[in-house]
Amino acid sequence: MGMPVGMISAIYSFALTTGANRVVRGARIEHVCGDPGLGPEKDYAYGMRIVRAALHALTVPVTGPTLFDPHAGEAEEDAHAS
Amino acid sequence: MSEPVRVVHYLNQFFAGIGGEERADVGVSARPEPVGPGRALQAALGDAGRIVGTVVCGDNHAADQEAAAVDAIGRELAALRPAVLVAGPAFASGRYGLACAAACRAASALGIPAVAGMHPDNPAVEAHRQHVLIVPTAESATGMPAAVASLARFALRLGRGEALGPAEVEGYVSQGRRRVWDRGRPGYQRALDMLLDKLHGRPVVSEVPFRAPDRVPPAAPVPDLSRATIAMVTTGGLVKKGNPDRQVAANATRYHRHSVRDLEALTPAGWEAYHAGYFNHIVNKNPNYILPLSFLRDLEGKGAIGAVHEWMYAMPGVSTPVAMARELGRSIGADLREARVDGVLLVAT
Numbered sequence: 001m002g003m004p005v006g007m008i009s010a011i012y013s014f015a016l017t018t019g020a021n022r023v024v025r026g027a028r029i030e031h032v033c034g035d036p037g038l039g040p041e042k043d044y045a046y047g048m049r050i051v052r053a054a055l056h057a058l059t060v061p062v063t064g065p066t067l068f069d070p071h072a073g074e075a076e077e078d079a080h081a082s
Numbered sequence: 083m084s085e086p087v088r089v090v091h092y093l094n095q096f097f098a099g100i101g102g103e104e105r106a107d108v109g110v111s112a113r114p115e116p117v118g119p120g121r122a123l124q125a126a127l128g129d130a131g132r133i134v135g136t137v138v139c140g141d142n143h144a145a146d147q148e149a150a151a152v153d154a155i156g157r158e159l160a161a162l163r164p165a166v167l168v169a170g171p172a173f174a175s176g177r178y179g180l181a182c183a184a185a186c187r188a189a190s191a192l193g194i195p196a197v198a199g200m201h202p203d204n205p206a207v208e209a210h211r212q213h214v215l216i217v218p219t220a221e222s223a224t225g226m227p228a229a230v231a232s233l234a235r236f237a238l239r240l241g242r243g244e245a246l247g248p249a250e251v252e253g254y255v256s257q258g259r260r261r262v263w264d265r266g267r268p269g270y271q272r273a274l275d276m277l278l279d280k281l282h283g284r285p286v287v288s289e290v291p292f293r294a295p296d297r298v299p300p301a302a303p304v305p306d307l308s309r310a311t312i313a314m315v316t317t318g319g320l321v322k323k324g325n326p327d328r329q330v331a332a333n334a335t336r337y338h339r340h341s342v343r344d345l346e347a348l349t350p351a352g353w354e355a356y357h358a359g360y361f362n363h364i365v366n367k368n369p370n371y372i373l374p375l376s377f378l379r380d381l382e383g384k385g386a387i388g389a390v391h392e393w394m395y396a397m398p399g400v401s402t403p404v405a406m407a408r409e410l411g412r413s414i415g416a417d418l419r420e421a422r423v424d425g426v427l428l429v430a431t
């Protein structure tokens with residue numbers, strides 16, 4: 001009985017090909033959960049969007065490596081969730 | 083003409099004609115001639131090799147009394163004095179594969195070279211390929227002729243004391259050893275040839291062995307985030323400011339766990355990144371980029387998640403071999419399971 005893991009990574013394609021099951025697209029390697037170039041407010045909102053996407057990923061049943069993109073709508077996610 | 087190579091052949095009770103599962107407890111015995119598949123092996127060896135004895139052991143006996151079986155096989159080998167031992171082929175049979183590997187180890191202990199035949203997916207391959215020379219065979223005994231031909235070829239070369247080339251050239255199962263070897267032509271020429279082969283649709287064989295990553299069955303989802311305890315793990319090299327735990331920046335052999343019970347966010351005064359695989363400067367200004375505590379506290383306050391787990395786990399993920407990463411991951415997972423954590427956010431740089 002395991003627990004779900006939302007893996008947030010900027011190089012999400014590696015995470016998917018190496019078998020992580022719930023992969024969330026992060027911003028960049030140097031600042032995975034946010035972007036300082038956006039200024040403090042937008043930076044935080046952007047990071048929050050990524051973290052929320054990761055939490056959402058924990059609630060979705062998956063059958064194998066699946067990408068959750070914080071920038072995409074639910075429809076896009078469903079397309080990957082098989 | 084030189085003397086024929088002295089070969090001893092190892093078989094289980096089934097291929098030796100003693101019986102099936104009901105005779106799998108039979109102990110080690112030897113016969114002075116080829117038996118069962120040994121006759122085909124003798125034919126494949128031709129005049130170049132001679133089977134001087136067949137050692138037989140039941141698969142269950144070899145598994146249950148392994149040390150005693152290896153001793154007994156060793157005694158038979160010492161008496162028969164072969165130049166090489168051939169074991170199997172065991173095809174996809176797991177117990178027989180393990181018994182063949184045990185027989186090969188008994189030979190190696192006496193300085194006798196040995197070769198076993200089995201299907202690449204036989205569990206004994208993964209367990210013993212580093213120390214036992216294994217040639218790949220088909221899954222079942224329908225592949226006997228090819229397996230015997232291949233075993234005979236290796237047996238003669240080993241029996242004559244010839245050194246083998248790399249696995250990819252010789253065709254045995256890779257033993258995971260790196261040796262200096264001259265491919266004869268520089269890398270750029272080989273790379274261009276490979277590219278041309280690809281462009282022309284010709285078969286291409288990579289020089290870099292590929293091992294498919296493990297697949298882990300996905301865990302069931304969290305039913306209700308607002309009642310869930312969420313833990314954080316990072317491979318971004320997060321350390322306490324000044325790295326008092328003296329964590330390494332790459333090729334880690336341990337992780338550290340730190341309490342976040344009294345923290346609302348990670349501050350640059352308290353935390354920094356020590357990681358050889360990316361530019362750490364940005365994270366050092368805001369460590370929450372690699373461990374999203376500030377966000378989770380916010381969501382916890384709003385009731386979107388139940389709680390943030392007290393302990394977070396950190397290590398640098400760069401250059402860590404897969405085997406080590408697996409061990410560290412298992413340990414972290416066991417810790418989190420014991421703490422009844424419901425879900426995990428893992429930030430990987």
